Amino acid sequence: xxxxxxIRIENLNMFYGVYQALVDISLSVRSGTLTAVLGPSGSGKSxxxxxxxxxxxxxxxxxxxxxxxxxxxPSAERNVGLVFQSYALFPHLSVYENVAFPLRVRHLPEAxxxxxxxxxxxxxxxxxxxxxxxxxLSGGQQQRxxxxxxxxxxxxxxxxxxxxxxxxxxLREEVRLELRHLQRELGITTLLVTHDQDEAxxxxxxxxxxxxxxxxxxxxxxxxxxxxANEFVAGFLGVANVFRGPLRAAADRVFIELPxxxxxxxxxxxxxxxxxxxxxxxxxxxxxxxxxxxxNGSVVATVxxxxxxxxxxxxxxxxxxxxxxxxxxxxxxxxFPAGSRVGxxxxxxxxxxxxx
Amino acid sequence: xxxxTQTGKVVPGRYLARTKPATRRxxxxxxxGFVWVLPLLLLVGLVFNLPLLMTAASSLVDQKTGAFTLGNxxxxxxxxxxxxxxxxxxxxALVVSFACALIGYxxxxxxxxxxxRGQTVALAIIVTSFWVSILVRTxxxxxxxxxxxxxxxxxxxxxxTETPVEFLYNELGVAIGMINVLLPFMxxxxxxxxxxxxxxxxxxxxxMGASSFQFFWRVFFPLTLPALGATFILISILSLGFYITPxxxxxxKVPLIANMLDILINQFPRWNLAAAISLVLLxxxxxxxxxxxxxxxxx
Numbered sequence: 177x178x179x180x181x182x183i184r185i186e187n188l189n190m191f192y193g194v195y196q197a198l199v200d201i202s203l204s205v206r207s208g209t210l211t212a213v214l215g216p217s218g219s220g221k222s223x224x225x226x227x228x229x230x231x232x233x234x235x236x237x238x239x240x241x242x243x244x245x246x247x248x249x250p251s252a253e254r255n256v257g258l259v260f261q262s263y264a265l266f267p268h269l270s271v272y273e274n275v276a277f278p279l280r281v282r283h284l285p286e287a288x289x290x291x292x293x294x295x296x297x298x299x300x301x302x303x304x305x306x307x308x309x310x311x312x313l314s315g316g317q318q319q320r321x322x323x324x325x326x327x328x329x330x331x332x333x334x335x336x337x338x339x340x341x342x343x344x345x346x347l348r349e350e351v352r353l354e355l356r357h358l359q360r361e362l363g364i365t366t367l368l369v370t371h372d373q374d375e376a377x378x379x380x381x382x383x384x385x386x387x388x389x390x391x392x393x394x395x396x397x398x399x400x401x402x403x404x405a406n407e408f409v410a411g412f413l414g415v416a417n418v419f420r421g422p423l424r425a426a427a428d429r430v431f432i433e434l435p436x437x438x439x440x441x442x443x444x445x446x447x448x449x450x451x452x453x454x455x456x457x458x459x460x461x462x463x464x465x466x467x468x469x470x471x472n473g474s475v476v477a478t479v480x481x482x483x484x485x486x487x488x489x490x491x492x493x494x495x496x497x498x499x500x501x502x503x504x505x506x507x508x509x510x511x512f513p514a515g516s517r518v519g520x521x522x523x524x525x526x527x528x529x530x531x532x
Numbered sequence: 533x534x535x536x537t538q539t540g541k542v543v544p545g546r547y548l549a550r551t552k553p554a555t556r557r558x559x560x561x562x563x564x565g566f567v568w569v570l571p572l573l574l575l576v577g578l579v580f581n582l583p584l585l586m587t588a589a590s591s592l593v594d595q596k597t598g599a600f601t602l603g604n605x606x607x608x609x610x611x612x613x614x615x616x617x618x619x620x621x622x623x624x625a626l627v628v629s630f631a632c633a634l635i636g637y638x639x640x641x642x643x644x645x646x647x648x649r650g651q652t653v654a655l656a657i658i659v660t661s662f663w664v665s666i667l668v669r670t671x672x673x674x675x676x677x678x679x680x681x682x683x684x685x686x687x688x689x690x691x692x693t694e695t696p697v698e699f700l701y702n703e704l705g706v707a708i709g710m711i712n713v714l715l716p717f718m719x720x721x722x723x724x725x726x727x728x729x730x731x732x733x734x735x736x737x738x739x740m741g742a743s744s745f746q747f748f749w750r751v752f753f754p755l756t757l758p759a760l761g762a763t764f765i766l767i768s769i770l771s772l773g774f775y776i777t778p779x780x781x782x783x784x785k786v787p788l789i790a791n792m793l794d795i796l797i798n799q800f801p802r803w804n805l806a807a808a809i810s811l812v813l814l815x816x817x818x819x820x821x822x823x824x825x826x827x828x829x830x831x
Contacts, residue, residue, distance in 0.1 A: 230733045249736035258739040264732040268754045277750070278740035330738065 182207045182365060183228070183333055188237030190223055190389075196224045197391040205382075207453050208363040210356070212380035214370055216412070220389040225337050225369045229258050240254050252332075257326030257364075261338035263318045265310040265444040271297070271321050272306040278329035296328040299358060318346050323355070327362060334359070334366040340375060353378055377401065389454070393512055402460070403528055410458045410528075415490075415502050419457040419462070420532065430524075432457045436497020438475050454486070454532035461490060461504035461527045466512070467519040472520030477501055480514045550727050556571050567791060584814075591807035604808035614805075618812060622786040624703060624778075625771035628710045632767050635711070636718035640660065641752075643719075644726045655723075666713055670780045673709050674700060679782075701783035707775040721766070725751075725759030762827035769820045772813060789813050 183205040190198035198220045204349060205211045214220045226232045226435075228239060231253035239247045241314045244253050265274050275296055279289045297303040310318055319339065326334060333355045339355070343401035351367075356379045359366050359454060370376050376383045377397040384390045385400060385408075393405035404410035419440045431439040432455055442458055469476050477493035491512050493501045512518070536665075544676040594601040606612045643654045661669075676682055677699035699705045729752060737747040774792035787795070789809060796806040 228734075229735070229739050231738075252741045253744065254739070255741075256739055258736055260736060262730070264730060264733060265738075266733060266735045266755075268751075277604055277737070281740065281742040281746045281750070295640075325740070390535070460658055482716070 181286040182242060183242075183367065184240040185224075185228075186238045186240070188224070188227065188239070189235045190220070190227065190232070191235045197309070197389050198227075198234070201389075203384055203391065203394055204369060205365055207365055208361050208510055209381040210368060210523070211382045211384060211387060212368045212370055212376035213384045214373060214412070215370060215386035218388075219385050219386040221369045221371075222337060224386075225335055226366065226391040228333075228334055228367065229381065230254050230257055243469055250370065253329050255329070257331035257334045259319075259326045259336045259339045261341050263322040264311075265321055265325075269309075270306065271302065271308050271310070271313070274310065274321055274326050275325045277325065277465040282329065289493075292328055293324075293520060295348060296324040299361075300324045300329070300354075301333060309384055315342055318350065319343065322356070327358075327364065332365065333362045336366065339368070340373070341370070346431045348375075350471055355379065377413070379465060382407075387412070392427075393419045402526075404458060404530075406530060407456060407458075415461050415504075417459045417461065417501055419455075419499070419527075423455040423529070432527075434497055434499055435494075436495065436499055438497040438499060440475070440527065441473060441522070442527045443525040456530040456532050458528040458530065459522060460525060461502045462488070462506075464501065464503045464520050464522045466491065466503060466505060466507075467517040467521045471519045471521060474521040475501075477518060477520050479496055479514050479516050481514060482512045484508070493518070495520075533821040539812045557759070562616075587807045587810055590804050591811050593804050595804045595825045596804060604805050607805060607807055608812065614809060617789060618789055618809070620703070620786070621772060621813075622816070624707055624710070624788065625768045627703075627707050628714060628771045629764050629767040631707065631711050632715055633760060633764050634764070636715055637756075640719050640722040640726055643723050654727055655720075658719055661716055666776055667780075669712065670777050672711050673705070673781055677705060677708065700781060701785050703786055705781040706778045706788075709781040710774055711770060713774075713777060717770060718767055719764050721763045722756070722759055725763075726756055729755050739822055758827050758830040762824055765820050765824040767826065769817055769824065770816055772820075 185201055185203050188198050188201040189196065201220075201224060203211075213224060215221045227234050230246075230249060233248060237247070238245055241254070241256075251312075266277065269277065272293060275293045276289050279292060294303060300323050302317060302320045302324065305313060305317060305321075310321065313321065319342070323339070337354075339502065340351055342352060350527055352375060368376070368379060380397055381396065383397050383400050385395050385405075387408050393400055393409045395403070395405075398410060404413065404416075409419065410416040419432050419434060421440075422436045424431060424433050424439075424444065429439075430441060430442045433439055442457060455480050465476050467484075475495050477495040478490060479493050480500075481492045483490040483492070487508075488504050488506050489508055489510070489512070491503045491505065493503060494503060502518065548638075554820065581818075591604050592600055592602065594603060594622055608618070643651055646654060648658055678684070679696040681699075684693075685694045688695075699708065727750060733751055734747055735757075737751055742750070774788055775794070778788045779794075782791075791811060793806050796802045796809070811815050
């Protein structure tokens with residue numbers, strides 16, 4: 177395997193005319209890890225990938241791979257493997273020849289090409305289809321060929337542009353695991369661009385959340401989910417209850433006072449940001465428990481609607497002060513009839529506080 | 533199922549009154565609506581197909597006796613006049629098609645690399661050539677290629693040649709004129725086919741270490757080869773029937789099949805022989821058309 181390498185992006189800016197697609201992007205990917213760049217469409221994540229692949233040149237900034245400046249190197253000299261969402265297989269070539277392409281353009285002798293192609297095909301378990309043309313394969317199989325073709329020349333870096341978006345849900349989850357496994361096995365530094373937070377969370381060692389050309393947060397998936405850097409990240413990574421109001425203290429308790437009068441309990445030390453003043457508190461739906469109304473410290477709310485998810489039940493409730501709560505519970509067999517009054521409770525330590 | 537019954541189910545009630553009574557299953561096997569096409573089919577049969585059959589029939593008739601004969605075809609095959617014209621037509625068609633491919637392919641490729649605005653301008657330039665009549669364009673070549681035309685004056689002024697080059701009234705002149713007329717028919721379909729090639733293939737080929745040269749020969753050219761083949765055949769088909777260009781730029785010295793037919797019919801009326809030669813031309817064309825259709829399917 178090629179040397180483990182790391183990617184470093186420094187102060188990358190990209191302008192299209194007056195429109196700035198990337199604003200001062202800096203990030204690094206540790207050797208052998210998988211980093212997911214996550215963002216809605218138009219967030220600049222694909223632009224970043226195309227700059228890394230050498231398809232576009234940045235307006236300013238530097239890209240280093242293994243401390244080598246590749247910013248203005250042509251694609252062919254960067255030694256990066258790229259997988260597009262559309263796979264971009266060569267339609268006139270067989271599976272075998274598609275995978276052999278990177279080796280053939282390097283003028284490798286035939287004797288070297290065959291074993292390497294077969295090994296790559298074996299790795300993605302597609303060797304039985306070596307003689308087929310891309311049009312004769314299913315979407316999932318084409319995707320495997322695209323991956324085999326991207327790793328066969330032992331690139332320093334693997335770039336994946338929405339590689340699973342064209343697959344149906346069940347297959348996507350399967351391939352996700354396989355791809356992750358393959359990446360670990362090869363130990364290849366990988367950058368995955370996606371708009372699917374499940375994909376990013378389940379595959380990545382680290383996620384980079386982008387919006388409007390800026391990096392919003394770089395963190396491990398768990399941290400980004402529970403300790404989002406801002407409201408955008410909180411909202412983008414799944415569902416969040418967002419409480420806005422001044423942080424107050426009474427007796428030995430700390431809470432956010434909602435406009436409707438409810439007190440949202442927070443931890444005295446205040447996870448995240450301390451101090452008082454206007455605050456934003458964030459709680460994930462599964463961090464809230466549904467308890468008997470009147471339980472000490474709980475907020476009273478009325479059930480509006482329940483959504484059965486299979487692995488859980490999502491309950492939409494409204495508090496007496498008019499705040500709309502979303503709660504998710506694993507109690508799938510329990511009934512939450514609309515209109516019933518319940519109490520909502522959580523561990524105050526779970527409330528993540530941000531400056532407003 | 534006919535369309536009427538299906539739409540009858542879907543449209544709201546107030547429209548139902550207007551739908552005609554179902555005319556489905558008018559006849560056991562004929563497709564629905566056949567009755568309405570019938571007049572057109574008759575027209576096509578009467579105006580196009582019947583004359584063709586009559587031509588074919590008259591090629592098998594002796595002009596003097598009116599009896600059935602294969603003599604007309606024997607005469608074409610044995611003649612020192614007619615067969616060479618057929619061969620020349622085929623030869624010029626091939627030369628013109630090759631030249632159009634050689635000029636047209638790089639030109640179309642260059643167009644795909646232009647900006648969107650550049651492509652629009654290039655297409656506009658190509659299309660405007662259709663606005664000028666073939667007759668006018670062909671006469672223009674006489675002015676350009678003549679002994680004191682701009683090309684010969686340039687060649688002599690630059691010292692490349694002492695005496696004027698004979699461009700006109702030979703196969704070269706005819707070929708130049710035909711290439712000029714037919715090049716747009718090469719460019720437009722080729723350009724359209726090249727635009728179909730996914731631009732990502734280029735990007736991904738480059739990331740895999742391919743040079744522009746390797747991308748072109750290993751990916752782009754093989755992908756556009758069926759289109760090139762199909763357009764090549766198309767140009768050949770069009771070349772076989774050329775009349776005006778060889779008549780003017782050949783000055784009567786380079787007759788092609790169409791010119792020969794003109795002579796056979798208008799100078800010394802030999803309709804049956806002309807019919808036989810027409811049939812040869814028709815068979816050639818249909819043969820090429822079959823190849824063309826096959827290539828288009830590959831594409």
